[in-house]
Amino acid sequence: METITNKQRKVNMPGRGMMSPGWGGKFRGCGYRMTLPRQAILNVLQKTKKHLSAEDVYMEAHKIFPHLGLTTVYRTLELLTDMGELNKFDFGDGRARYELMEISEEDHHHHLVCTKCKRIINYSDFVDEELEFLKRAEKGLSKKYNFEINNHIIQFYGVCDKCKKSK
Amino acid sequence: METITNKQRKVNMPGRGMMSPGWGGKFRGCGYRMTLPRQAILNVLQKTKKHLSAEDVYMEAHKIFPHLGLTTVYRTLELLTDMGELNKFDFGDGRARYELMEISEEDHHHHLVCTKCKRIINYSDFVDEELEFLKRAEKGLSKKYNFEINNHIIQFYGVCDKCKKSK
DNA sequence: GTGTCTGCAAAGTCTTTGCACCATA
DNA sequence: TATGGTGCAAAGACTTTGCAGACAC
Numbered sequence: 001m002e003t004i005t006n007k008q009r010k011v012n013m014p015g016r017g018m019m020s021p022g023w024g025g026k027f028r029g030c031g032y033r034m035t036l037p038r039q040a041i042l043n044v045l046q047k048t049k050k051h052l053s054a055e056d057v058y059m060e061a062h063k064i065f066p067h068l069g070l071t072t073v074y075r076t077l078e079l080l081t082d083m084g085e086l087n088k089f090d091f092g093d094g095r096a097r098y099e100l101m102e103i104s105e106e107d108h109h110h111h112l113v114c115t116k117c118k119r120i121i122n123y124s125d126f127v128d129e130e131l132e133f134l135k136r137a138e139k140g141l142s143k144k145y146n147f148e149i150n151n152h153i154i155q156f157y158g159v160c161d162k163c164k165k166s167k
Numbered sequence: 168m169e170t171i172t173n174k175q176r177k178v179n180m181p182g183r184g185m186m187s188p189g190w191g192g193k194f195r196g197c198g199y200r201m202t203l204p205r206q207a208i209l210n211v212l213q214k215t216k217k218h219l220s221a222e223d224v225y226m227e228a229h230k231i232f233p234h235l236g237l238t239t240v241y242r243t244l245e246l247l248t249d250m251g252e253l254n255k256f257d258f259g260d261g262r263a264r265y266e267l268m269e270i271s272e273e274d275h276h277h278h279l280v281c282t283k284c285k286r287i288i289n290y291s292d293f294v295d296e297e298l299e300f301l302k303r304a305e306k307g308l309s310k311k312y313n314f315e316i317n318n319h320i321i322q323f324y325g326v327c328d329k330c331k332k333s334k
Numbered sequence: 335g336t337g338t339c340t341g342c343a344a345a346g347t348c349t350t351t352g353c354a355c356c357a358t359a
Numbered sequence: 360t361a362t363g364g365t366g367c368a369a370a371g372a373c374t375t376t377g378c379a380g381a382c383a384c
Contacts, residue, residue: 033384096374126304137323148326155320200359241350262348
């Protein structure tokens with residue numbers, strides 16, 4: 001695993017070539033700056049299909065950029081969420097989980113949450129019918145309530161296969 | 168507002184006549200007991216259509232039963248959630264919110280969550296189409312993943328009327 | 335050079351746990 | 360009377376804030 005130290009900062013940019021090109025512009029467009037910690041965090045988010053917690057992101061990004069602090073991770077995740085680039089989830093285990101919008105979009109899915117063992121199952125069945133329903137609902141709701149809908153969440157809660165067997 | 172002190176405990180039961188009759192049985196059926204703090208908490212939950220936080224429940228129930236402690240509220244809410252009698256929500260403001268199942272059922276609705284001001288708008292439009300979609304999804308998912316679905320959540324996130332105007 | 339960003343430490347908030355006492359069935 | 364249940368205080372977990380120094384543009 002390559003790491004970046006402070007000495008290397010001016011020489012090597014992390015993930016150069018692995019980062020999709022628009023991020024710097026997106027930040028600057030909102031009046032923010034692209035920095036090395038932010039690049040490391042984005043790198044981590046782009047490379048996973050899991051729903052990482054702030055701590056998860058920190059531990060991974062820390063491998064790439066050891067000087068990183070947990071605070072920065074929280075601040076960056078909040079920033080990205082506010083920018084609409086990141087989805088923030090709650091699965092009821094007391095910590096927030098995140099997924100890049102661009103990843104949610106290319107791999108549209110929702111969640112089955114086991115209330116016993118807290119396991120999360122991604123499913124992408126029924127996505128087509130769902131999309132149709134959602135499209136109509138979003139259209140109607142945004143009109144009726146003058147509410148600009150940016151995102152949605154659908155979760156089913158229940159008891160998973162394993163927990164059903166073990167009880 | 169009537170309150171119940173320890174002295175009255177053996178004489179007056181709180182909310183007698185206002186409590187739907189099955190609660191004692193539901194608790195006992197699960198090996199638990201019906202107690203005065205639990206009755207006070209249930210009373211509060213039954214009287215509101217809002218999504219109360221643990222603190223909210225505590226403050227209200229405390230008016231009825233002043234000896235109540237916040238810990239008991241948390242424990243009772245968890246118990247009811249595990250029993251499947253209570254819905255636990257997260258609207259992204261860092262505290263869990265609760266709504267009695269029987270109330271959700273008689274007044275089926277979902278939520279628009281404003282990501283700017285954290286306002287929650289209940290809506291019950293599209294519930295019929297939604298119900299149909301959900302029924303099929305639940306059936307299919309529970310079969311495919313052998314997952315026993317007890318509950319679901321649908322939330323739309325975005326910017327509300329007021330926040331759109333003020334930016 | 336200026337305004338933003340960062341890491342550290344400390345504080346804040348919500349929630350859970352340990353324990354001795356009390357109440358329900 | 361035997362289990363649960365309760366309140367208090369303390370601890371725990373996640374997240375946010377204050378601040379001085381560092382960095383991007």
